Amino acid sequence: MKIKNLFYGERIKLAAVREEDAEVMLKWGEDAEYLRNVDTDLALPYTLKQMEAEGAPSSNEIYFRLRTLADDVLIGFVAIHGIEWNNRIGQLAIGIGNREYRGKGYGVEAVRLILRYAFNELNLNRVGLDVIEYNDQAIRTYQKAGFQLEGRVRSAVLRDGSSYDRIMMGILYSEWNSAVME
Numbered sequence: 350m351k352i353k354n355l356f357y358g359e360r361i362k363l364a365a366v367r368e369e370d371a372e373v374m375l376k377w378g379e380d381a382e383y384l385r386n387v388d389t390d391l392a393l394p395y396t397l398k399q400m401e402a403e404g405a406p407s408s409n410e411i412y413f414r415l416r417t418l419a420d421d422v423l424i425g426f427v428a429i430h431g432i433e434w435n436n437r438i439g440q441l442a443i444g445i446g447n448r449e450y451r452g453k454g455y456g457v458e459a460v461r462l463i464l465r466y467a468f469n470e471l472n473l474n475r476v477g478l479d480v481i482e483y484n485d486q487a488i489r490t491y492q493k494a495g496f497q498l499e500g501r502v503r504s505a506v507l508r509d510g511s512s513y514d515r516i517m518m519g520i521l522y523s524e525w526n527s528a529v530m531e
Contacts, residue, residue, distance in 0.1 A: 374403070481508075
């Protein structure tokens with residue numbers, strides 16, 4: 350399969366970190382819904398210094414900012430982290446921080462782009478993720494991109510006095526490649 354541009358999709362691109370991104374992303378840190386869907390950690394806003402350090406080069410993480418092709422607007426981030434090069438596996442992390450772009454298919458496009466990168470450029474064999482069970486929109490996004498349910502960690506996240514499971518999902522190169530070739 351010949352790829353026109355490794356970093357470009359139909360509407361978005363995988364982009365490098367820019368200095369000015371940190372201030373935009375700081376505002377996303379004030380959105381509790383975003384923070385509580387993107388991570389299982391405590392919902393805490395970052396400082397400018399912390400945000401500037403996000404996406405720093407690492408030997409076991411590939412990190413991109415998500416920007417629109419039409420007008421170069423920063424809408425989120427996507428990363429493959431926890432890469433075990435010897436096992437050819439990594440974990441997906443994604444967040445659409447700009448509210449105007451949520452629920453419009455940008456997440457699915459971003460996941461498909463990073464999978465193309467992970468399988469064709471990084472030569473990974475498996476990409477996994479975990480998602481909190483109440484994040485239905487994210488689960489649908491991952492399923493549309495080809496991820497399979499692999500299991501759950503029961504009562505692993507406590508929010509507002511309730512406990513929620515962490516849903517484990519994954520996709521193998523062979524599954525992704527079969528879907529792409531159809």
